[in-house]
Amino acid sequence: MALIELKHLTKTFKGKTQTVDALRDINLDINQGDIYGIIGMSGAGKSTLVRCINFLEKPTSGSVVIDGKDLSTLTPAELRKLRQEVSMIFQHFNLLQQRDVRGNIAFAMEIAGMKRDAINKRIDELLEIVGLTDRQHNYPSQLSGGQQQRVAIARALATNPKIILCDEATSALDPTTTTSILNLLREINKKMGITIVIITHEMSVVESTCSHVAIIDNGTLVETGRVEDVFSHPKSSAARKLIFRKTGADAPPLGKRMIRIVFEGNASSEPILADLVMECRVAVNIMHAETRDVGGKAFGHMILQLPEERVQQEKVIYYLQSRSIHVEEV
Ligand SMILES: Nc1ncnc2c1ncn2[C@@H]1O[C@H](COP(=O)(O)OP(=O)(O)OP(=O)(O)O)[C@@H](O)[C@H]1O
Ligand SMILES: [Mg+2]
Known part of the structure; x- marks a missing residue:
């Protein structure tokens, strides 16, 4: 029932x-x-x-x-x-x-x-x-x-x-x-x-x-x-x-949105981005990166440019947050 x-x-x-x-x-x-x-x-x-x-x-x-x-x-x-x-x-x-x-x-x-x-x-x-x-x-x-x-x-x-x-x-x-x-x-x-x-x-x-x-x-x-x-x-x-529907009042094209992701001791930065591209099947551009590897762990931040489509943007942000990566709008 x-x-x-x-x-x-x-x-x-x-x-x-x-x-x-x-x-x-x-x-x-x-x-x-x-x-x-x-x-x-x-x-x-x-x-x-x-x-x-x-x-x-x-x-x-x-x-x-x-x-x-x-x-x-x-x-x-x-x-x-x-x-x-x-x-x-x-x-x-x-x-x-x-x-x-x-x-x-x-x-x-x-x-x-x-x-x-x-x-x-x-x-x-x-x-x-x-x-x-x-x-x-x-x-x-x-x-x-x-x-x-x-x-x-x-x-x-x-x-x-x-x-x-x-x-x-x-x-x-x-x-x-x-x-x-x-x-x-x-x-x-x-x-x-x-x-x-x-x-x-x-x-x-x-x-x-x-x-x-x-x-x-x-x-x-x-x-x-x-x-x-x-x-x-x-x-x-x-x-x-x-x-x-790609456009319209409910799904405004947001343009090429940028986010900053912050690494605070995650395992390492590269696998996460590779996994992201594999799992979300979206292309992100790395605009800027300052990361340091300390004993196999990543510290620092990266600025990513997301694809234009809102659904894809959400996917990327959701994925990163589900991996406990801090995401902020730039
Ligand atoms: N108390 C009410 N008296 C008269 N008509 C109503 C009342 N509540 C809703 N309606 C009408 O019922 C229909 C459905 O309204 P409803 O609020 O459920 O839509 P909705 O899908 O939630 O819309 P939205 O996305 O704009 O919130 C509309 O035509 C609305 O004008
Ligand atoms: Mg309603």
């Missing part, structure tokens, strides 16, 4: 003058441990779909079954409990500005009625997981976008959810920060077995991070499956449009 089952889900918004069929007969199974990407153009129905998954939005018809429970049969109290198991993070972080990092992470646990000692202990663990221990007394306005999203992730993890829903969680972030947030989500998925649903309009997010993908077009799911299958053989025209 799938962890999340959507069956014949529809959502219609009825206004005074017009009716919008935001979701039409959506059928989707998401299994425990998946990182499931849901991708589509603006207005396709992505946010509506993800809001239906935790019943923030009530479907017009059809059902949402989570862990065997049909949400329409739950009492309000049961629904509140379920929402602790289905956390959500957003594009604009939605942090409480008057509370510091600890206070924001504490929030969901206070609502859940946890004891102060237990809350404090859990906050310490969560700060460690998201790498913000040294920022615990800062307020949101003192943090970068990426750091604010880490706080939101810690808050989402606080109640030990089974599922995290992300609605455009990286859309307000620059590419490098996007990659580091996606790495964190992958780590959470792998280490804690949490199922993650990622709503995005960016192909590169799905390609670098998701195990499965559903393509939504005008309220209808037009294609679903494993990322490598859908990407290598897109069947629908909506999928082909998203996958083969």
Whole structure:
């Protein structure tokens, strides 16, 4: 049985003058441990779909079954409990500005009625997981976008959810920060077995991070499956449009982007670049290098020029970060 089952889900918004069929007969199974990407153009129905998954939005018809429970049969109290198991993070972080990092992470646990000692202990663990221990007394306005999203992730993890829903969680972030947030989500998925649903309009997010993908077009799911299958053989025209799109508002050509990579005692610099070219199958130009080999370990930095395509750039940055190499924009 799938962890999340959507069956014949529809959502219609009825206004005074017009009716919008935001979701039409959506059928989707998401299994425990998946990182499931849901991708589509603006207005396709992505946010509506993800809001239906935790019943923030009530479907017009059809059902949402989570862990065997049909949400329409739950009492309000049961629904509140379920929402602790289905956390959500957003594009604009939605942090409480008057509370510091600890206070924001504490929030969901206070609502859940946890004891102060237990809350404090859990906050310490969560700060460690998201790498913000040294920022615990800062307020949101003192943090970068990426750091604010880490706080939101810690808050989402606080109640030990089974599922995290992300609605455009990286859309307000620059590419490098996007990659580091996606790495964190992958780590959470792998280490804690949490199922993650990622709503995005960016192909590169799905390609670098998701195990499965559903393509939504005008309220209808037009294609679903494993990322490598859908990407290598897109069947629908909506999928082909998203996958083969090279330019457009969602994927601005960034030009020849430069990054600096810093070696702080990695095994050695050459194999890493050779592996990078082999594994990512992209050409990078070394514009500048100052590395020293000290006892077989590399120290120093290099400036690389990345290919023009954004997906390829993401691949390179993701690869380097996954090898624990520090990457910064130049
Ligand atoms: N509360 C609402 N009342 C009326 N129409 C709505 C409401 N919420 C969404 N819609 C409509 O439903 C459709 C799908 O909207 P939705 O926000 O789910 O799209 P989306 O794929 O998330 O788009 P974006 O990428 O721009 O965030 C749109 O036509 C939108 O105008
Ligand atoms: Mg949306």
